[in-house]
Structures are given as structure tokens and as C-alpha cells.
Amino acid sequence: MTDVKLLGLWYSPFSHRVEWALKIKGVKYEFIEEDLQNKSPLLLESNPVHKKVPVLIHNGKSICESMVIVEYIDEAFEGPSILPKDPYDRAVARFWAKFLEDKVPAVGKTFFRKGEEQEKSKEEALEVLKILDNELKDKKFFVGDKFGFADIAANFVGLWLGAFEEASGVVLVTRETFPNFCAWRDEYINCSENKEYLPPKDELIAHFKARFQAVAAGSK
Template sequence: MAQVKLLGFWYSPFSHRVEWALKIKGVKYEYIEEDRNNKSSLFLQSNPIHKKIPVLIHNGKPIIESMLILEYIYETFDGPSILPKEPYDRALARFWAKFLDDKVMAVVNTFFRKGEEQEKGKEEVFEMLKVLDNELKDKKFFVGDKFGFAEIVANMVALWVGVYEEASGVVLVTSQNPKICAWRDEYINYSPVKKYLPPRRDELLTFFQPRARAQATTSASAPK
């Protein structure tokens, strides 16, 4: 029987990407929570170069980087597909997944950086939201009416951005992004997805609030 382990952080959207894919596929796995400040020997041996989560270990072989892990899960395990059947739709799903993944650091910089880095992040995120708003239009999801690869990667925009906004007081998604707002509501309330969403949103907020306050304090005390 295949042995599957996932090393991650409970508060990480990247870890949750992989968990969702495994759950959609119906893959049985062991989740191992890592300590950010005291990573396990298994983790360090499995990802000695980047030392980042998530790490998927399948039959003793480690796979790293969440996007590559999602592709590995798609290709390796039986069960419902996380990518569309039609080649064009698969390409479209991969395109939007990459687009969203490329913007992750801009989102993070907007909430957890200050000064020029934050302003640069805001500009990039606002442009991303315009593009997404135009793309979604009246679509339920990025590719057809089925939750899949692009939505898994979009979990940062769908859920974590709202948590970050509440924790930091920096608001990005507004009435100027009506399609994003509608898509986010559809995403969070879509019944096949709800069971895969992090069950601890309040804990996510509690986790990120001190970090946001620390950044605000640092900014306020910095020389003008």
C-alpha cells in the first residue's frame, strides 16, 4: 500500500493547496505539522535546499514546491481529476494557476511589509484583481463550473486575503471588484468545497494579528 505523508504548517495556504488536492482525489495520507522554528530531521532531509513547506513524501520519495506537488498528485493517483478532461481547458487551468501563484509574494508584501515594498505590492495586487475581475465576469469558476486546479491555487485570494485584511486593516478587495467578491462568496459557500476549507478561520486570524501589529509598530517607530 502506498504511503503518503504531507509535511506542512496548518496556517499555510500552500500546505492547504496540497491537502485539498489529496482530499479531492481521495488519497489517504498522514499529515505532519512542522514547527517553523524547529523543523524536523525528516523535513530537513526531504527538502535540504529550500527548507520550505509543503513537502509530500510518497513511498519514501519527497516532492517539493506546491505547484509541482499538485501536478504530481494529478498524474499519480486515481480518483476524481483536479484538472479538466479537455486539453484546452487543462491549459487554461494551468495558466490561471500560474498567474495566481506568481502573484503570491505581492499579496504577502502588501500585508506584511511597509513602505515602498508595501506600495509596490499594492499596485501589483490591484492590477491582479482587475485582471481576475475581468476574467471571471459571469463565470462560476475559472474553468467552467467545476472547482479544480486553478481554484486550489487561488485559495490565497479566496480565503487568506480576507483573513489578512481583517488582521492588518489593509483592505484590497472592495466594491470595485464585484466579480471577485461574487466569486469569493461562491467559492467559500460551494458545498463540495466547504469541507476542504480550513476549519479554523478564527485561529488563522488570531495567528496573523500579532504579526500585523508588529509590522505596524515597527513602521510607526521607524525614522521619518
Template sequence: MAEVKLLGVWYSPFSHRVEWALQIKGVKYEYIEEDLQNKSSLLLESNPIDKKIPVLIHNGKAICESMVIVEYIDETFEGPSILPKDPYERAIARFWIKFFEDKGQAVGKTFFLKGEDQEKGKEELCEMLKILDNELKDKKFFVGDKFGFADIGANVLGLWLGVFEEITGVVLAKREKYPNFCPWRDEYINCTQNKKYLPPRDELLDKFKSRFQAAQAAAVASAAK
């Protein structure tokens, strides 16, 4: 039997991508929660270049980068396909993953930075949502007729974006402005099939609320010096 381990952090959207793929495929695995402030020797040995999670260890071999891991899982294990079978649709799914990787930093800028950097992040995020809203016009999913590779890659926007908006009060993804993106997000969160793969939203709220409060306290302390 294959030995599969996943090094991750439960509240990380990147770890979540890999867990979702493993669960879709029905792969049994050992989950190892990492402390990013005190990284384990196993993580440092398994990903010596970036020293980041997630890392999948399959029969002693380490694979890094969340969507690279998802694609590896899809190709290696039996079960429902995650990537489309059609070559054109597969290429389009990979295109959207590249788009999310290139533009996704806007989410972090919007909610974790202040001042000019935050305002720039808001502009970038709104432009990103505008593009996605146009893409999802007359479509339920990014590629094909079910949630797949591209939708899993967009999980920051599917669940985490709403969590950040609620905590900070900075609400950008408004239904009247993005009438196609918001139904996709609703489906992402509320679809019965997806719910079993999603981390509890209330637990994400508690986790990130404490992180934002700590960041704000640190900023106030720094400003007072």
C-alpha cells in the same frame, strides 16, 4: 498500501492546497506539522534545495512545490479529477497558476511590508484583482464548471486575502470595484462542497493577528533605537 506523508504548516495556504487535493482524492496520509523556526531533519533532507513546506513523501520519495504536488496527486491517485481533462482547459488552468505565482507576491507586500514597498504592493494587488475580475466576467470558476486546479491555486485570494484585510484594516477587494471577483470569493468560502476543505477562518484570524502584532511591535522597537 502506499505510504503518504505531508510535511506542512496548518495556516499555510501552500500546505492547504496539497491537503485539499489529498482529500478530494480520498488519500489517507500522515500529516506532520513543521516548526519553521526549527525545521525538522526530515524536511531538510526531503527538500534540501529550498528547505520549504509543503513536501509530500510518497513511498519514501519526496515531491516539493505545492502545485507540482497537486498535479502529482491528481495523476497518481484514483478519484475525481482536479485538472481538466480537455487539453486546452488544462493549459488554461496551468496558465492561471503561473499568473498567481508571478503576481501573488503582491499580497505579501501589501500586508507584511511598510512604506513605499507596501504602496507598490497595493498597486500590484489592485492590478491583479482587476485582471481576475475581468477574467471572471460571466464565469463562475476560472476553468470549467466546477472548482478545480486553478481555483485551488488561487486559495490565497479565496480565503487568506480576506483574513489579512480584516486584521490590518486595509480593504482592497471591494465588491463595487470588483463585482465579478467578489462573488467567486464568496463561492470559494461558502460553497458547501468547499467548506470541508478549508481551515477554520477564526483560527486563521487568531494566528495571523498575533503575527501582525508581533511584527508591529518589532517595527516600533526598531524605530525607537
């Protein structure tokens, strides 16, 4: 009997990357909601370096960093493959996962900035989205026709970006400017491998609207 625990946050795209991998593999697990303002001893013990979620605890051993955890789950458990079998496709999937890890945080920061800082951040975000739109031309997913590793890595722009836009009133994506990206996002949200695992968008919007309002109030 394997013992699997996931330390995370319900609204975190990083935690949900791991949840999707576990669900794709059919792994039963215990989800432990953390409070980042009052981190549990278990979190501090399990991730003493970064002290952040998500953390997977498998038979008493801790694994940290969301995409590292996804690869671990793919290798440690039976079930459908998350990374492609073909070596070239695996390399492509890892390349785009790394690109998303490096570049997407700049997209998220746009919504928490104001004035000139926000405009500069918006330019950077639009450049990232332009690259993704170009890559996704004539493609259902990042690698072939199967939802997989790179698409899991792209979950922030797949769902959370839209929630951020609605919660903040700052719009980055339109179908006119990024048609290929929007087609991928539609597929991402509605594909059978993913749809049942997504958190409710209205709950995400409500959560982040409160966050943005708190940030705005604190900056006055």
C-alpha cells in the same frame, strides 16, 4: 498499502493546496506539522534545495512545491480529476495557476509593508485583482463550472486574503470595485468541493493578527 505523509503548516495556503488535492482524491495521509524556526531533519532531508513546506512523501519518495504536488496527486491517485480532461482547458488552468504563482505574492506583501512601500505594493496588488476580476466575469470558476486546479492555486486570494485584511485593517477588496472576484470568492468558500476543507477563518485571523503585531513591534 500506500504510505502518504504531508509536511506542512496548518495556516499555510500552500500546505492547504496539497491537503485539498488529497481530500478530493480521497487519499488517507499523515499530516506532520513543521516548525519553521526549528526545521525537522525530515524536512531538511526531504527538501534539501528550498528547505520549506509543503513536502509530500509518497512511499518514501519526496515531492516538493505545492502545485507540482497537486499535479502529482492528480496523476498518481484514483478519484475525481483535478486538472480538466480537455487539453485546451488544461492549458487554461495551468496558465492561471502560473499567473497566480507569479503575481499573488505581491498581494500578500502589501500587508507587511508600511508607508510608501505599502502604497506601491497596494497598487501592484490592485492591478492583479483587477486582472482576476476581469477574467472571472460571468464565470463560476476559472475553468468552467467545476472547482479545479486553478482555483486551488488561487486559495490565497480565496480565503487567506480576507483573513489578512481583517487581521491588519488594510482593505484591498470591496464588492463595488471587484464584483466578479467577490462572486467567485463566495462560490469558492461555499462550494461543496471546498467548504469542508477550509481552515477556520477566525483562527487564521487570530494567527495573522499576532504576526502583524509582532512585525509592527519589531519595526519600532
